Amino acid sequence: MFRINENYLQLNESYLFSAIARREEKFSALHPEANIIRLGIGDVTLPLPPSVIKAMHKAVDEMAEKETFRGYGPDQGYGFLREKIAEIDFRQRGTDISPDEIFVGDGSKSDTGNITDILGEDNIIAITDPVYPVYLDSNVMRLGNSSKIMLLSCGEKNGFLPEMPSQRPDVIYLCYPNNPTGTVMNRTQLKQWVDYALENKSLILFDAAYEAFIRDREIPRSIYEIEGAKKCAIEFRSFSKNAGFTGVRCSYTVAPKALAARTAAGGEVLLNSLWNRRQSTKFNGAPYIVQRAAEAVYSPEGQQEVGEMVAYYMRNAEMIREGLTQKQWTFFGGENSPYIWLKCPGGMDSWTFFDRLLEERHIVGTPGVGFGSKGEGYFRLTAFNSHDKTAEAVKRIKGWEL
């Protein structure tokens, strides 16, 4: 009989957010009157900014006329968008990235999940714990629960940043600002990893989906701000959280042309060419309308509008931080990130705290253990709800006698 990829059998059956949804549904069924506030999943709540809406209507109208209709676009993304990204996200911030180093995608989940396609199966893969589950799952899908997957513990004593690995990994996933812990790496810390990768000829897969939330000028917004990073890192960016595109679907991957690998035969191959081949074989580009929407984010109005959205969410993060500070709970993040990572009070485990927060305060969050075993005893709150609901949630927490 034909054979399936049995590595899938080693994955956890149920995805974290489905498990949360089921518990919430069960609670709601028993308590239909409860006014539940959701600070769980990292989904945005503000509508799309006006300049994005305008650009989308215009693009839809173009698709209605023979003269302006667009069929297949470039698999890598339209030039109009790749040029804006290169100019505004990189060159204007002093980093020289060219449009042909940028690949427009349909979301960072796809991009970070599919990147394994171009990697060999004999690499040692380092992944932080706790972690955004896609890095781990996409590698288990290829390798099974293999000794090739190395978990880098991120604990409280190190401010939830990973320590340097004792054994050399080939590939290192880093995500800063971090999901789920909300922690960031400053220039010195990130430079250590770039230097390590250069010295050890490792590849860094850098997820910068939350860079728009960085307030502190000392925190790099792109790994390419660190010298040498173009020779060792691929960066992933998303329009989901800064511009509210979780339902619009647009992202990009940066594969610098300076990033080469050596083949078994001793030749050199550019990761840019490999990713280009992957995308042109298994992807047909993001929708034209979506790419016009993303382009609008880079207009002066768009930049102002998304800046205001980010500021809105960061006000929520501030409210949560103030509340937790008054409560004298230990927490991380929320300063340069929409995520607050709190230590469950009284030594509770993550799911016990989840259940009590839901049952006693009608608030849904995300149990830290869902992101990895080192997340046990911690809990993630997000800043993506409205001011009113966030304020109400903070009030409920403050008045909570545990």
Add this chain to the structure above:
Amino acid sequence: MFRINENYLQLNESYLFSAIARREEKFSALHPEANIIRLGIGDVTLPLPPSVIKAMHKAVDEMAEKETFRGYGPDQGYGFLREKIAEIDFRQRGTDISPDEIFVGDGSKSDTGNITDILGEDNIIAITDPVYPVYLDSNVMRLGNSSKIMLLSCGEKNGFLPEMPSQRPDVIYLCYPNNPTGTVMNRTQLKQWVDYALENKSLILFDAAYEAFIRDREIPRSIYEIEGAKKCAIEFRSFSKNAGFTGVRCSYTVAPKALAARTAAGGEVLLNSLWNRRQSTKFNGAPYIVQRAAEAVYSPEGQQEVGEMVAYYMRNAEMIREGLTQKQWTFFGGENSPYIWLKCPGGMDSWTFFDRLLEERHIVGTPGVGFGSKGEGYFRLTAFNSHDKTAEAVKRIKGWEL
């Protein structure tokens, strides 16, 4: 040093359509006055139908208001679309497929390319020759130029349909109506393959991207019209060609719940669950606006509009067929398919014919050899241009003295 997936080095460097574009550019530079007619790439030319445009504007407006804004949708697609697909594409045609057997994607290139993720690496994979390059390339990416890839020759004597393999394959790719040959399988022929797969416990990956072009009632539009197919086949469908969505990006995959595989340990696993896990880990759903656009295709107006679009293109196919018949050239397809597969006159090879057709008649088509070695000596023309240009191309061919 970290290692790349070296199977990529075994892929052909340049993709067929880039090679064509380069030759066309070179010719245009030398002959800027030439009025080139493109019957090459299978891209649509008619704008989106009015009901689709209307639905997209409405969806964009919803994204502008807090109350109707949509963030993350279900990874598998919205219920409103999956229900319409199940009802109109299947149940109303007598096939019982349920919404949870349908996975909305962003294009058949992604779906047919990514499906290999859930398959084991020890399968023997049968692929027709000539073939849509994605099936072959996505397997070379996993397996290299391995003996595990079995090519099924499709030649003129068998009407460009594959003969039954002499050795048992585990996985069989079939695409009908076929790209590139435009040939179709009738019920009896398709039943032979379903019976073969059931008997041999093989999996059929059935690409039905062109089903809307079927005119003959004897030709099945879905493999599930054949008894037992739900136990052995995954089907891929696209909105690209019937509804003009090549730049909108929407597709779906049907993974019936009756389709199970046996694991090495003797357990049973549903391919529906595996594909669900793949998509929820590495894909975040098609954009909300795009899914509303696809939904509109199923409205009474939408159905009529896409029917007219398909009829428009099929009128082109008819013109080409009439012209080639008068010319007394041998050809296949064009009756239930937008592709016409012609035998290069005078025993010319595919690229010689390409060059002469471009240079002497200013028409761009696709060399058959680009789809596999058995395509050598053949040539693909598409019905996706306008009536005027297609008529002009036919006139040029008819007046051609070779």
